[in-house]
Amino acid sequence: MMEKESTTVGEFVEEQLLDVYRGDIHKILSNVHRDLESLGCKDLPKVEEQFQLIEGRVEFFIEQIKFLQNKFGDKVIHL
Numbered sequence: 001m002m003e004k005e006s007t008t009v010g011e012f013v014e015e016q017l018l019d020v021y022r023g024d025i026h027k028i029l030s031n032v033h034r035d036l037e038s039l040g041c042k043d044l045p046k047v048e049e050q051f052q053l054i055e056g057r058v059e060f061f062i063e064q065i066k067f068l069q070n071k072f073g074d075k076v077i078h079l
Contacts, residue, residue, distance in 0.1 A: 015069075018062045025058050
């Protein structure tokens with residue numbers, strides 16, 4: 001029988017990695033926006049609105065992960 005690997009919730013996802021993900025998503029969306037602008041996209045305000053929505057949801061998701069890790073950080077989980 002295969003042994004399950006265990007770790008604490010606090011070790012499951014490092015906060016620094018979450019910040020890297022947030023930064024990467026921002027860079028990707030900024031590059032897409034710049035490309036659309038250079039192509040003459042006429043709906044840039046709508047695009048910006050959707051990108052802000054995406055970034056807001058990513059931010060919320062990351063903050064929820066951090067909250068859960070802080071709340072349950074000493075609990076052991078089995079992977």
